[in-house]
Amino acid sequence: MSKAVRFSRYGGTEVLEVVDVDDRPPAAGEVRVRVVTAGINPGEAPIREGANSAHPATFPSGQGSDFAGVIAEVGDRVDSLKVGDEVIGFSDWRNAQAESVTISADHVIPKPHGVDWNAAGALFVAGTTARATIDAVRVRRGDTVVVAGGAGGVGVLATQLAVLAGAAVVATASAPNHAFLTSIGAIPVEYGKGLVDRIRKIVPDGVDAFIDAHGAGNVELGVALGVDRDRINTIIDFAARKKYGVKADGMSTVEPREALITLAHLLANGELQLPVYATYPLERVRAAYEQLSKGHGLGKIVLEVTPAP
Numbered sequence: 001m002s003k004a005v006r007f008s009r010y011g012g013t014e015v016l017e018v019v020d021v022d023d024r025p026p027a028a029g030e031v032r033v034r035v036v037t038a039g040i041n042p043g044e045a046p047i048r049e050g051a052n053s054a055h056p057a058t059f060p061s062g063q064g065s066d067f068a069g070v071i072a073e074v075g076d077r078v079d080s081l082k083v084g085d086e087v088i089g090f091s092d093w094r095n096a097q098a099e100s101v102t103i104s105a106d107h108v109i110p111k112p113h114g115v116d117w118n119a120a121g122a123l124f125v126a127g128t129t130a131r132a133t134i135d136a137v138r139v140r141r142g143d144t145v146v147v148a149g150g151a152g153g154v155g156v157l158a159t160q161l162a163v164l165a166g167a168a169v170v171a172t173a174s175a176p177n178h179a180f181l182t183s184i185g186a187i188p189v190e191y192g193k194g195l196v197d198r199i200r201k202i203v204p205d206g207v208d209a210f211i212d213a214h215g216a217g218n219v220e221l222g223v224a225l226g227v228d229r230d231r232i233n234t235i236i237d238f239a240a241r242k243k244y245g246v247k248a249d250g251m252s253t254v255e256p257r258e259a260l261i262t263l264a265h266l267l268a269n270g271e272l273q274l275p276v277y278a279t280y281p282l283e284r285v286r287a288a289y290e291q292l293s294k295g296h297g298l299g300k301i302v303l304e305v306t307p308a309p
């Protein structure tokens with residue numbers, strides 16, 4: 001048996017429990033992973049609260065899509081993985097926040113040695129979404145790109161992918177996160193009143209593409225900056241998408257395995273960083289989501305589930 005996050009009714013963080021569950025042995029084509037780290041994401045809260053009608057829960061429900069760990073068991077017909085291999089995983093079944101995850105072998109990729117466990121366990125959702133946003137607005141060398149929410153889990157990766165693509169990137173964030181954004185080659189700008197004028201002053205020749213990784217009026221900001229609507233992408237403001245005819249590509253629009261392999265190699269090479277601003281043991285999953293709900297911080301919050309090898 002091992003510990004896993006479960007909830008059995010909709011509600012706030014109080015419905016989250018860490019319970020003992022049976023480890024499921026891997027069937028053919030599956031592996032069982034001892035999870036070392038697991039990420040948490042804002043989109044998990046509305047599912048738990050019953051506020052996401054497109055993705056209702058079934059009870060008892062597990063939680064989480066991001067994880068990294070060590071292969072503990074290998075099912076039949078899995079040739080590419082062996083016990084002891086270090087992997088980064090991605091789950092479509094809300095079961096990542098657990099000491100043991102049994103999953104299709106094609107939902108793990110090798111963890112490159114240079115990738116630390118916290119970044120590995122938090123990479124999937126933020127990373128694939130960042131990739132989707134960059135592709136959606138077709139970032140090209142020489143472009144000027146604004147990333148709204150540039151310090152968040154998605155934004156901090158989208159900012160770096162845009163810099164790597166050769167764009168000049170203006171990233172909106174609060175002052176405490178500016179030094180990091182500068183260090184990764186972006187131009188930070190404080191969000192809030194007067195933002196459109198601050199951005200115009202920084203990039204007087206205009207903005208070619210706009211990535212909204214925060215919502216709350218940022219699509220309107222992209223429109224006000226004169227960006228072509230098919231080069232504005234939001235991952236959260238679906239009402240604004242409809243109103244302004246902008247794009248809303250998210251994680252489901254990229255091939256996850258291929259994207260994850262590329263992102264993991266960029267992390268290993270030091271070309272990409274995924275900062276982690278808080279860690280919690282699995283037992284404190286409620287506290288982790290309470291901190292996440294405050295909506296501020298650089299990068300990701302990670303659950304440290306079992307000791308790293």
Ligand SMILES: NC(=O)c1ccc[n+]([C@@H]2O[C@H](COP(=O)([O-])OP(=O)(O)OC[C@H]3O[C@@H](n4cnc5c(N)ncnc54)[C@H](OP(=O)(O)O)[C@@H]3O)[C@@H](O)[C@H]2O)c1
Nearest residue numbers: 042043129149151152153154173174191235250251296297
């Ligand atoms: N469509 C999809 O496929 C998809 C996938 C993943 C996530 N999402 C959604 O995308 C959003 C971002 O996800 P995430 O994981 O990046 O969230 P996150 O890491 O929790 O984002 C927190 C960040 O938001 C920033 N922020 C707070 N207020 C802001 C404002 N007024 N303007 C700009 N930035 C502000 C904070 O920066 P400071 O600390 O500097 O305040 C902080 O870094 C969430 O709503 C999530 O549900 C959608």
